[in-house]
Amino acid sequence: MSPDGGSGSRAPILAVSHARKTYGPVVALEGVSLTVGEGEFVTLLGPSGSGKTTLLKAIAGFEEIDDGRIELAGQDITDMPPARRGIGMVFQNYALFPHLTVARNIAFPLEMRGVARAEIDRRVEEILRLVELEGYGARLPRQLSGGQQQRVALARATVFNPRLLLLDEPFSALDRKLRESMQVELRHLQQRLGLTTVFVTHDQEEALLLSDRIAVMNHGRIEQLGHPAAIYDHPASRFVAGFVGEANMLRGHVAGSRGGHAEVALDSGDRLAVDLPPAARGAGDLQLVLRPERIRWLDDAAQADNAFPAVLVEHLYLGQNSKYRVRLASGLELTLRTQGEGEPLAAGTERLVGWDARDIRGVPCS
Amino acid sequence: MQLTAATAARPAGRRVRLSRAGRYRLLYAALAAPGVLLLAVVFVYPLLDLMRLSFENGSLAHYEEVVSGGLFGTVFWNTVRIALIVTIACAVLGYPVAHFLATASRGWALFGLLCVVLPFWTSLLVRTYAWMILLGNNGIINKLLVGAGLVERPLPLLHNEFGVLVGMVHVLLPYFVFPVYAVMLRVDRTLMAAAEGLGAPLWQVLRRIYLPLTLPGIAAGGTLVFILSLGFFITPALLGGGKVMMIALLIEQQVGQMLNWGMAAAMCMTLVAAILLAYAAFKRLGRRNAP
Numbered sequence: 001m002s003p004d005g006g007s008g009s010r011a012p013i014l015a016v017s018h019a020r021k022t023y024g025p026v027v028a029l030e031g032v033s034l035t036v037g038e039g040e041f042v043t044l045l046g047p048s049g050s051g052k053t054t055l056l057k058a059i060a061g062f063e064e065i066d067d068g069r070i071e072l073a074g075q076d077i078t079d080m081p082p083a084r085r086g087i088g089m090v091f092q093n094y095a096l097f098p099h100l101t102v103a104r105n106i107a108f109p110l111e112m113r114g115v116a117r118a119e120i121d122r123r124v125e126e127i128l129r130l131v132e133l134e135g136y137g138a139r140l141p142r143q144l145s146g147g148q149q150q151r152v153a154l155a156r157a158t159v160f161n162p163r164l165l166l167l168d169e170p171f172s173a174l175d176r177k178l179r180e181s182m183q184v185e186l187r188h189l190q191q192r193l194g195l196t197t198v199f200v201t202h203d204q205e206e207a208l209l210l211s212d213r214i215a216v217m218n219h220g221r222i223e224q225l226g227h228p229a230a231i232y233d234h235p236a237s238r239f240v241a242g243f244v245g246e247a248n249m250l251r252g253h254v255a256g257s258r259g260g261h262a263e264v265a266l267d268s269g270d271r272l273a274v275d276l277p278p279a280a281r282g283a284g285d286l287q288l289v290l291r292p293e294r295i296r297w298l299d300d301a302a303q304a305d306n307a308f309p310a311v312l313v314e315h316l317y318l319g320q321n322s323k324y325r326v327r328l329a330s331g332l333e334l335t336l337r338t339q340g341e342g343e344p345l346a347a348g349t350e351r352l353v354g355w356d357a358r359d360i361r362g363v364p365c366s
Numbered sequence: 367m368q369l370t371a372a373t374a375a376r377p378a379g380r381r382v383r384l385s386r387a388g389r390y391r392l393l394y395a396a397l398a399a400p401g402v403l404l405l406a407v408v409f410v411y412p413l414l415d416l417m418r419l420s421f422e423n424g425s426l427a428h429y430e431e432v433v434s435g436g437l438f439g440t441v442f443w444n445t446v447r448i449a450l451i452v453t454i455a456c457a458v459l460g461y462p463v464a465h466f467l468a469t470a471s472r473g474w475a476l477f478g479l480l481c482v483v484l485p486f487w488t489s490l491l492v493r494t495y496a497w498m499i500l501l502g503n504n505g506i507i508n509k510l511l512v513g514a515g516l517v518e519r520p521l522p523l524l525h526n527e528f529g530v531l532v533g534m535v536h537v538l539l540p541y542f543v544f545p546v547y548a549v550m551l552r553v554d555r556t557l558m559a560a561a562e563g564l565g566a567p568l569w570q571v572l573r574r575i576y577l578p579l580t581l582p583g584i585a586a587g588g589t590l591v592f593i594l595s596l597g598f599f600i601t602p603a604l605l606g607g608g609k610v611m612m613i614a615l616l617i618e619q620q621v622g623q624m625l626n627w628g629m630a631a632a633m634c635m636t637l638v639a640a641i642l643l644a645y646a647a648f649k650r651l652g653r654r655n656a657p
């Protein structure tokens with residue numbers, strides 16, 4: 001596996017290289033490069049204003065990039081008009097044609113391609129069945145619920161077998177339950193049709209659930225590109241660590257070694273055993289990421305490489321899991337997460353907490 | 367508990383006071399009353415009076431004359447034809463203008479709006495005289511053409527149908543532009559992007575998406591222009607130089623020269639009927655295609 005968890009053995013369908021886009025003084029994209037393999041599901045994940053929509057529009061051809069190059073199936077499409085790119089796109093507000101029925105909406109891309117009437121009818125029927133909207137063909141978009149409109153938009157963007165499917169936060173307007181079922185449906189449809197997909201979201205759970213690979217974007221750049229597990233377990237920057245999942249961020253420097261591990265002195269004064277890659281050992285300042293679910297309650301300091309007495313600050317019960325805030329003797333506060341209901345602990349309770357040297361990750365300081 | 371309270375309170379409530387909605391309706395009626403009254407006095411009453419005049423002595427004689435008389439028929443259809451040409455010309459010229467206004471950047475949109483609105487605010491008479499200065503045999507256009515050697519004799523631009531059409535289109539263009547502009551502002555731009563992304567070339571985006579979505583505006587603007595054209599007076603009178611006959615001119619002739627009030631009234635009523643018919647037709651068009 002390449003470091004970015006590259007498209008691997010799959011032939012690249014989409015290749016964006018060094019794309020740059022500015023709106024006046026605002027730099028929306030700053031040298032973005034991305035390849036997407038055939039049948040792959042890649043998610044652009046990032047906070048508001050990070051350039052996700054801009055990148056998607058550039059790929060679809062609705063925005064021209066100032067610099068860089070976009071290739072689709074080996075062909076340079078940087079200057080090709082959107083109509084000729086053969087890319088299906090689902091817009092955040094669906095963009096269904098309000099004056100056309102569901103069937104006519106879905107037929108639109110086929111009509112534009114000069115497909116014969118009988119063939120159009122057959123394919124519209126087929127895709128309506130696939131998105132479970134049989135019998136809805138004669139309705140107008142406004143006569144459908146949000147979730148149904150969403151499925152029509154998906155059907156319209158896929159019915160012409162696009163070379164690439166783009167989705168811009170398609171589920172953000174749906175309630176949680178519907179969103180979850182649509183996520184599953186999308187994934188099934190995508191795998192069944194073998195659609196190469198670029199998906200945009202700012203919901204990290206959605207990204208982790210759906211994607212083959214995730215591109216975490218910030219300030220018009222891709223900060224990290226990789227498999228969901230790699231993004232979560234090996235964040236490449238402080239930003240990625242904080243944006244994808246929860247993290248305790250610790251700062252310190254290497255102060256020696258302890259039992260085969262590096263010993264790091266935190267700014268708070270605590271000393272930790274940390275597994276550091278050899279390259280990082282000599283470095284000065286270090287940024288460390290400790291996931292809340294990696295911290296455990298201990299009965300005995302020998303149960304973990306790092307053990308500290310701590311005082312409970314607060315306990316949050318979250319249904320499937322419990323979150324605790326604890327304070328170490330040095331004053332350092334940590335968040336700890338356990339599966340299940342967790343022990344009902346009163347604030348002020350003193351307990352031993354700990355984690356192993358391999359549970360903690362170093363990311364480049366910034 | 368709330369239910370029982372409501373039931374108990376209802377008989378008392380019904381007796382003394384109007385519902386909230388009822389009170390508002392009363393207020394709105396009171397506010398609208400002066401306007402309605404004014405319209406009744408200056409418009410409905412004269413109209414009813416005209417109707418009475420047209421049925422002089424309770425006979426349909428004037429109408430028979432209007433329908434059978436060759437002159438009215440000719441002028442009527444001429445008027446309808448001119449109104450149609452003006453409407454189509456306004457649509458062809460006005461649609462792109464409205465689109466420009468609806469999509470241009472703020473500065474350009476403001477400039478464009480001013481260009482459309484300024485003449486609109488200028489007196490109709492002034493504008494019509496301005497066209498006479500431009501189009502006349504010794505007008506600016508003909509002087510330039512002759513001066514440049516492009517034509518030997520001045521082109522007949524004034525005192526004919528061409529002059530009337532130019533003047534009417536110019537005066538009526540804003541009436542088409544504004545309703546279309548208003549509708550265009552509300553059209554979601556991503557729909558056009560979506561259509562393009564789905565493989566539609568620009569003319570298909572226009573034909574399949576933009577035109578149908580803006581049709582209510584076209585119908586509204588078209589209705590206004592067509593109906594105003596049917597009754598147009600000053601512009602055809604001045605720019606037509608008495609050679610282009612339209613209904614309003616004919617009616618004025620009946621009143622001013624023939625003193626035939628009954629005849630004029632019958633013509634008026636026929637014109638009003640034609641206008642109502644045109645209105646109904648456009649309305650249907652707009653509704654059937656409304657998104």
Ligand SMILES: Nc1ncnc2c1ncn2[C@@H]1O[C@H](COP(=O)(O)OP(=O)(O)OP(=O)(O)O)[C@@H](O)[C@H]1O
Nearest residue numbers: 023026027028047048049050051052053054055202
């Ligand atoms: N048409 C535009 N004109 C000017 N600036 C723009 C335009 N479109 C986007 N921007 C700017 O470019 C940057 C990236 O915007 P973009 O829409 O790509 O963000 P995003 O990641 O999609 O955010 P969100 O999650 O809020 O949709 C932002 O700073 C935004 O203000």
Ligand SMILES: [Mg+2]
Nearest residue numbers: 052053054168
């Ligand atoms: Mg966006």
